[in-house]
Amino acid sequence: MERDVRALVGDPRWHTLTSDARVHAMSRRMLATPDGTCWLFGAHARWYRLDRGDGRWHLSAPPLHPAVRTATRLLPSAPVIPLPLVPAGPDFAYERGSTQAFVGPDVPGGVTERVRDLLQSHRGLRRDEYPLPGRVFADVFAHDVTSPVAAVWGTIMWCAYAPAFDGNEVLLSMFGEFLGRPLPGDDWVRWLPPTPLDALVSLYAERIRSGAHEAALVLVRLMARTAAVLRADPRFAPRAQALLAMTEPVIARPWVDHDAVAGGAVRQAWLSRCPPHLAGATLRDLSPGEHFRHCLYDLVETLAYVSRRGMDPRATAAALLAADIMNVFVRSSPAGGAATQLYPWLDEEMRHALYAALSNPSHPLRGCWPSEGLLPRALMPPDRHTAAALLGSAYAMGLAWCRLTGTAPPPEGFAVSSAVVPSLIDERDDAWF
Numbered sequence: 001m002e003r004d005v006r007a008l009v010g011d012p013r014w015h016t017l018t019s020d021a022r023v024h025a026m027s028r029r030m031l032a033t034p035d036g037t038c039w040l041f042g043a044h045a046r047w048y049r050l051d052r053g054d055g056r057w058h059l060s061a062p063p064l065h066p067a068v069r070t071a072t073r074l075l076p077s078a079p080v081i082p083l084p085l086v087p088a089g090p091d092f093a094y095e096r097g098s099t100q101a102f103v104g105p106d107v108p109g110g111v112t113e114r115v116r117d118l119l120q121s122h123r124g125l126r127r128d129e130y131p132l133p134g135r136v137f138a139d140v141f142a143h144d145v146t147s148p149v150a151a152v153w154g155t156i157m158w159c160a161y162a163p164a165f166d167g168n169e170v171l172l173s174m175f176g177e178f179l180g181r182p183l184p185g186d187d188w189v190r191w192l193p194p195t196p197l198d199a200l201v202s203l204y205a206e207r208i209r210s211g212a213h214e215a216a217l218v219l220v221r222l223m224a225r226t227a228a229v230l231r232a233d234p235r236f237a238p239r240a241q242a243l244l245a246m247t248e249p250v251i252a253r254p255w256v257d258h259d260a261v262a263g264g265a266v267r268q269a270w271l272s273r274c275p276p277h278l279a280g281a282t283l284r285d286l287s288p289g290e291h292f293r294h295c296l297y298d299l300v301e302t303l304a305y306v307s308r309r310g311m312d313p314r315a316t317a318a319a320l321l322a323a324d325i326m327n328v329f330v331r332s333s334p335a336g337g338a339a340t341q342l343y344p345w346l347d348e349e350m351r352h353a354l355y356a357a358l359s360n361p362s363h364p365l366r367g368c369w370p371s372e373g374l375l376p377r378a379l380m381p382p383d384r385h386t387a388a389a390l391l392g393s394a395y396a397m398g399l400a401w402c403r404l405t406g407t408a409p410p411p412e413g414f415a416v417s418s419a420v421v422p423s424l425i426d427e428r429d430d431a432w433f
Contacts, residue, residue, distance in 0.1 A: 048085055353365060
């Protein structure tokens with residue numbers, strides 16, 4: 001069915017159809033699993049499941065069990081499909097890149113050297129010409145650091161799918177002299193927060209408001225050049241491409257954002273320039289809830305290997321989410337408060353699995369939880385590529401649910417992603433891609 005829908009959406013005639021015609025075409029491609037659940041391969045080239053409890057469609061990775069997939073049939077009478085679930089076309093062209101973290105696979109040497117060159121070429125600038133506005137960067141850098149350093153750092157952290165880095169990663173160590181305090185984590189892994197787009201925009205907008213238009217242009221050029229370098233690594237590529245699309249018009253027409261600066265709408269202006277085929281890269285900034293859903297979907301896809309061991313990747317992902325939630329709240333407020341905010345973003349099956357794992361200490365899903373800092377044997381990744389992807393997708397999911405619930409991410413890392421680290425730290429490999 002995925003091939004069929006991709007061919008349908010890829011046909012040039014798809015763009016000429018009316019909305020009603022597209023909905024009709026998709027309704028003829030709806031599937032039903034043996035338990036009666038309706039599934040649709042729709043927008044963003046991902047699967048959606050109709051929740052029989054609340055009647056809503058939820059982004060949901062499909063079941064992998066061979067018996068279920070074999071018994072799946074076309075639905076003769078399809079329920080109504082909301083228009084946002086119907087592929088627009090450009091959303092199917094979005095390339096998601098890699099979910100691997102930066103532990104194990106180093107950033108390629110060519111990328112780090114070019115970033116170092118950009119950083120070094122902007123040393124020695126005056127602080128009064130390039131101040132550091134806002135708390136985001138002030139919490140990272142020493143008081144005398146200038147905004148070009150923050151522009152490079154912020155671009156790296158905005159573009160990273162999951163900014164968990166090896167403690168020896170050169171891309172981080174080159175910033176050592178600029179840091180105002182140790183980075184969160186330990187010598188093995190630095191668990192870093194993503195930089196919000198607002199923080200990047202503020203570097204540029206502050207200079208425009210101060211009348212320092214040339215300095216503002218220097219910062220935007222630096223962001224664009226850094227993004228252009230980072231896109232060679234698939235862990236940065238999707239968001240790097242999106243940032244280039246947002247910044248290049250400023251370089252070509254330096255006045256393009258002046259009205260937006262005056263109206264306090266620079267962030268919106270930048271996001272509006274992101275083309276439809278890259279819109280998925282901006283979900284983290286536009287919709288924390290949808291971003292959480294996609295991160296959980298990524299985690300389920302990464303866990304596909306457990307299906308070969310007789311386990312359900314969807315239930316396993318819910319169990320790992322529960323483990324992280326419980327670990328974060330073990331010394332503070334009850335985990336149920338955070339879970340309550342997540343339930344509306346989950347389909348019925350995932351809600352039940354998450355609730356069961358959180359509320360019942362003897363539930364079998366707790367067998368998926370890390371113990372003494374290690375994953376259970378049944379969840380051990382089959383190879384280092386998969387381990388890096390599991391670490392990255394688990395960390396991204398942790399950051400996503402924390403953002404959605406207003407919870408501060410633990411500086412020592414989440415329980416699940418931390419438990420993957422032992423699978424990766426014994427060896428280093430710079431040629432993973």
